[in-house]
Amino acid sequence: xxxxxxxxxxxxxxxxxxxxxxxxxxxxxxxxxxxxxxxxxxxxxxxxxxxxxxxxxxxxxxxxxxxxxxxxxxxxxxxxxxxxxx
Amino acid sequence: xxxxxxxxxxxxxxxxxxxxxxxxxxxxxxxxxxxxxxxxxxxxxxxxxxxxxxxxxxxxxxxxxxxxxxxxxxxxxxxxxxxxxxxxxxxxxxxxxxxxxxxxxxxxxxxxxxxxxxxxxxxxxxxxxxxxxxxxxxxxxxxxxxxxxxxxxxxxxxxxxxxxxxxxxxxxxxxxxxxxxxxxxxxxxxxxxxxxxxxxxxxxxxxxxxxxxxxxxxxxxxxxxxxxxxxxxxxxxxxxxxxxxxxxxxxxxxxxxxxxxxxxxxxxxxxxxxxxxxxxxxxxxxxxxxxx
Numbered sequence: 600x601x602x603x604x605x606x607x608x609x610x611x612x613x614x615x616x617x618x619x620x621x622x623x624x625x626x627x628x629x630x631x632x633x634x635x636x637x638x639x640x641x642x643x644x645x646x647x648x649x650x651x652x653x654x655x656x657x658x659x660x661x662x663x664x665x666x667x668x669x670x671x672x673x674x675x676x677x678x679x680x681x682x683x684x685x
Numbered sequence: 686x687x688x689x690x691x692x693x694x695x696x697x698x699x700x701x702x703x704x705x706x707x708x709x710x711x712x713x714x715x716x717x718x719x720x721x722x723x724x725x726x727x728x729x730x731x732x733x734x735x736x737x738x739x740x741x742x743x744x745x746x747x748x749x750x751x752x753x754x755x756x757x758x759x760x761x762x763x764x765x766x767x768x769x770x771x772x773x774x775x776x777x778x779x780x781x782x783x784x785x786x787x788x789x790x791x792x793x794x795x796x797x798x799x800x801x802x803x804x805x806x807x808x809x810x811x812x813x814x815x816x817x818x819x820x821x822x823x824x825x826x827x828x829x830x831x832x833x834x835x836x837x838x839x840x841x842x843x844x845x846x847x848x849x850x851x852x853x854x855x856x857x858x859x860x861x862x863x864x865x866x867x868x869x870x871x872x873x874x875x876x877x878x879x880x881x882x883x884x885x886x887x888x889x890x891x892x893x894x895x896x897x898x899x900x901x902x903x904x905x906x907x908x909x910x911x912x913x914x915x916x917x918x919x920x921x922x923x924x925x926x927x928x929x930x931x932x933x934x935x936x937x938x939x940x941x942x943x944x945x946x947x948x949x950x951x952x953x954x955x956x957x958x959x960x961x962x963x964x965x966x967x968x969x970x971x972x973x974x975x976x977x
Contacts, residue, residue, distance in 0.1 A: 605934055607934060607937055607938050607941055608941075609938075609941035609942060609944070609945050610945065611917050611918050611921050611944070611945055611948060612916075612917050612918060614918045616918075616921055616925075616941070618925065618930075618937075618941070620930055620931060620932050620933065620934055620936075620937030621932045628921070628922055628925060630918065
């Protein structure tokens with residue numbers, strides 16, 4: 600899976616803003632905290648849920664089951680707003 | 686060919702009618718036109734060669750920055766779309782709002798159409814009189830720094846040179862003007878400027894001037910006048926809908942990068958307001974400091 604083409608991000612202070620220049624791709628703003636932004640960055644390249652969980656565990660001191668649940672919940676949110684290509 | 690200078694950027698218009706010519710008149714760049722025509726005369730009969738020669742004659746390194754933007758369109762709206770897209774590539778950004786200068790400092794009021802931006806600017810003119818100069822009532826440009834462009838100095842020069850007249854009596858609590866010496870290229874560096882554009886709203890209020898941007902207020906109609914500072918994240922949310930975003934990703938990314946810098950440097954406020962003079966007092970006290 601991967602973020603749709605045309606999704607753009609920029610850090611504003613400690614918050615990552617994700618938008619699309621083309622409203623046909625996505626109209627709105629996704630505000631992500633540091634952890635979510637970490638996942639968004641990885642979604643700029645083709646990746647899997649498994650790899651995202653691995654990356655989260657490597658970066659943060661977190662139990663794998665907790666990380667997996669967080670990744671799943673986050674991906675669900677991104678799917679709901681249709682910014683993922685799978 | 687019509688030569689213009691808009692927000693410090695040289696612009697060429699290939700085709701125009703009388704209406705368009707009048708529309709752009711305050712932004713015409715006579716110097717550039719004369720210069721290029723002289724070049725054309727110097728190489729007669731080489732029409733295609735002239736273009737290449739004039740662009741290769743640009744100083745190396747800054748060619749992309751200093752070469753004119755070519756815009757085309759049959760209406761001012763079409764020309765605006767073309768220009769805004771290309772301007773973003775030069776890090777100059779169109780925003781929807783009413784901009785004015787008070788004592789040489791720039792302030793921008795933005796909001797969705799119909800909220801009362803122009804009305805609020807008019808109220809500032811009523812309260813502060815000729816201390817206010819309208820920059821643009823609808824679509825000003827924002828940019829980081831003004832480089833060494835001389836036109837950027839006009840507004841400040843006008844203020845800091847009292848000439849023969851007596852210096853103005855300072856009222857208690859009046860804002861101190863920030864006086865700066867002209868001719869220092871770096872002094873505009875890293876500062877956000879708000880610049881006039883020919884697209885100045887249905888009342889045609891604005892002028893070909895620039896001012897350092899000292900504050901932005903997002904307007905919201907309310908029963909009581911009240912102002913609060915927005916966090917950069919909330920400010921982003923409101924400004925994002927009013928700044929022109931090119932559809933092309935690379936240019937759109939420049940808008941986002943500019944906004945990140947803008948939000949660090951320029952305070953953004955939410956102004957809940959009625960259309961009255963008290964709203965100006967509330968806004969100016971927060972945005973400009975105490976004003977007698």
